[in-house]
Structures are given as C-alpha cells and as structure tokens.
Amino acid sequence: MVAASRLIEGGLDVAVVESRSRVGGRLFSQSSQGLGLDLGATWFWSGEDRVQGLIAELGLRTHQQHLSGDALFHQPESAQRLDGNPIDVAAGRFTDGAQSLALALAASLPGGVIRLECPAHGIDDDEHGSLSVSVGGKAGAESITARHVVLALPPALALHRISFRPGLPDRLVGLAAATPVWMGAIAKVVVVYPKPFWRSAGLSGAAISHVGPMREVHDMSGPDGSPAALFGFVPLQGRPAPPTEAEILVQLVNLFGSDAADPTNLWIADWRADEDTSPPNVEALTAYQTFGHGLYQQPAMDGRLHWASTETATVNPGHIEGAIVAAERAVSAVTSSSSQPTSGEP
Ligand SMILES: Cc1cc2nc3c(=O)[nH]c(=O)nc-3n(C[C@H](O)[C@H](O)[C@H](O)COP(=O)(O)OP(=O)(O)OC[C@H]3O[C@@H](n4cnc5c(N)ncnc54)[C@H](O)[C@@H]3O)c2cc1C
Structure with missing residues (x-):
C-alpha cells in the first residue's frame, strides 16, 4: 500500500x-469497545521513523504499551513473580489497531x-x-x-x-x-476481560511461560485500561493444531488467577494456516x-x-x-x- x-x-x-x-495482510485488528485489538502486528518502536511518519501523516491515534507492575515467569517446576517488568520494552500501540494504518x-x-x-x-x-x-x-x-x-x-x-x-x-x-x-508459524491469542484485574493485583500482564501453549503474554488494553485485554504468542512448531480456548484459559488462570477464567471475548489467529501469509x-x-x-x-x-x-x-x-x-x-x-x-x- x-x-x-x-x-x-x-x-x-x-x-x-x-x-x-x-x-492489511499481517496487520489485522478486531474491534472492541470502539478500539482495535491486534491479531497481527501490535507494536512500533522508537527509531522507526517511517512508521511514525505515516502515523503523523495519516493522523492515526496511538498510545504507549502498558509497562508498570510485576511480570511473571512460569516453568514446570516453579512459578515466579518478578520484581518489576523486565519482559516488556517501551513501545507504541495503534489505538484503533495496527490495521488502521x-x-x-x-x-x-x-x-x-x-x-x-x-x-x-x-x-x-x-x-x-x-x-x-x-x-x-x-x-x-x-x-x-x-x-x-x-x-x-x-x-x-x-x-x-x-x-x-x-x-x-x-x-x-x-x-x-x-x-x-x-511470525508465519505463530498463533496469536487476544483475550478481552471486563476489567484489567491483573493491574489491580500489581501485575503488568507480562509473562514468560513454559507451562501451557503461550510462550509470552502481554497487556493489550486500550488507553487507561479499556478495553481490558491480554495477548499471547503460541509457537506452533511441533503442534498439529493451534491451542483450544480451554487450554488458553487454563494457562491464564494459572498465571493471573481465577478472574482470568471469564473473558468477554477470545480470539485465536492461526497464521500458519493462513494461506495468504x-x-x-x-x-x-x-x-x-x-x-x-x-x-x-x-x-x-x-x-x-x-x-x-x-x-x-x-x-x-x-x-x-x-x-x-x-x-x-x-x-x-x-x-x-x-x-x-x-x-x-x-
Ligand atoms: C502475530 C504477528 C505479530 C506481529 N507483531 C509485530 C509487531 O508488534 N510490530 C511489527 O512491526 N511487526 C509485527 N509483525 C510483523 C508485521 O505484521 C509485518 O512485518 C508486516 O505486516 C508485513 O507487511 P508486508 O506488506 O511485508 O506483508 P503482509 O502484511 O503479509 O502482506 C502481504 C499481502 O499479500 C497478499 N497476498 C498473498 N498472496 C497473494 C497473491 N497471490 N496475490 C495477491 N495478494 C496476495 C496478502 O493477503 C497480504 O495482504 C507481526 C506479525 C504477526 C503475524
């Protein structure tokens, strides 16, 4: 384009x-409470002048990735709450979803x-x-x-x-x-909740996990936490099919507690099965x-x-x-x- x-x-x-x-191709967003949540690309970073130039030229709305709070690190033998969030880096987000570009x-x-x-x-x-x-x-x-x-x-x-x-x-x-x-061998998962309950517990929403299908999880909420959402990446290597919704929710409850069991929306984008990618x-x-x-x-x-x-x-x-x-x-x-x-x- x-x-x-x-x-x-x-x-x-x-x-x-x-x-x-x-x-949009690998820029693919779903609408939630009037904003866009991303099943493809999410972030842009400092120094990416061309993306930022286009954002300015086209008048797109952006906000910053939520960073504050503690991150989680789960392995089969241990679950750790880290002090702070060493997982996420500062990044920009497209408030109306990256597909808005x-x-x-x-x-x-x-x-x-x-x-x-x-x-x-x-x-x-x-x-x-x-x-x-x-x-x-x-x-x-x-x-x-x-x-x-x-x-x-x-x-x-x-x-x-x-x-x-x-x-x-x-x-x-x-x-x-x-x-x-x-990202062709990845499934991306976006899960929407009534509130960003993890933030109230002092968590950033960021996690690295070796217990369950998602290897990484991040906050995907809109500005000021609304809509409230988490997203995760599932490496598909060696998996015959993307994870089920039940597998995703079990992992999120493991990480963030019982509030994670009741999303208002859950999307799984299987980019490996997408013949246009x-x-x-x-x-x-x-x-x-x-x-x-x-x-x-x-x-x-x-x-x-x-x-x-x-x-x-x-x-x-x-x-x-x-x-x-x-x-x-x-x-x-x-x-x-x-x-x-x-x-x-x-
Ligand atoms: C899950 C995921 C997360 C990502 N996260 C980020 C991120 O946070 N930040 C970031 O910068 N990048 C991220 N990316 C990468 C980013 O999306 C891509 O770099 C970018 O969108 C690639 O653009 P492109 O135009 O090169 O290709 P594409 O977006 O793949 O566009 C190719 C287009 O060609 C079309 N097409 C295919 N075959 C044909 C055909 N035979 N005839 C006509 N049309 C055809 C497709 O439908 C598609 O529209 C992510 C990607 C994925 C999948």
Missing part, C-alpha cells in the same frame, strides 16, 4: 491486487486502485518490455499488463503461489524458497539470515520485478518498518528505471 501510494504520487498508473477480502492508506488511494479477492497466480515476461500478471478471483480470470510488478508478499509464499515464466534464476529461487515468513512448509523455514539478502535488493525479470515484503528489507526486516523500507526501495527502483510506464499501462 505504501508502494502504491508513493508510485501514484509520482504520477504512475497503479493496480493493487490483493488476494484477501480485506487490506493499512485502512487509512487504502482510503487515501484513488478509487478502483485496490482489487480485493484478486489473487495473482502468474507473472509472465511478454517479451515486449512488460510483464503480464494473471489474476483470478470473483471477477474471473484476467491478465494485467504492467511495466513493473512489486511483489509485496513473503518471498516463500510468492514462489509457492505464483508461477514465473520464464523461471527466476536458480539462486533467487533457492533464496526465496528458504526465506522464513516473519504462510506457505505449507512455513515451520521448516528458519534461515533468518536470508532476510534483506542482496538478491532482494536487485529487481529480477529484466529489471521489472521488485521485492517489497518486510522479509526483503535491509533495515528492521520482520517489522512494519521493514515493510515500508522494502516498499521505498522498490519505488525508487521503479521510478529510476529508464523504462518508465506509458499512460494507461500500470
């Missing part, structure tokens, strides 16, 4: 094809640019100086001719879902096939040193195919900031290319 917005500002014709029925960007684009439920499944070099992108979806099969294509999805997913003709160079295929999807072998992808690899900094397919997911960024790969860094690199390669698009051809 950042790439589309900048390219349109530069006067280019752009089409965004999105396989889901919503925008993508929604605001989408709203800033001219109508008709974004095509939802429109998955790309083929990119062909048509040998006339352009690429032909075949898309499917509810509107039926179609082919879009473009001078440049920006691939804003994880490289391993792109290889799994999209056929490239002629094929990409072997080294690039090997690299993309081995590049992990950030993760290829089937996502758990096996562990070569994080491939993030931001030099081959991703070069366009492929005769200078026309540009990598722009967070995994390809040289700065802050994995983060929202990294996705913007990668988009900026793709935009600069497209705009500085000698073969500028002609009017009417994206």
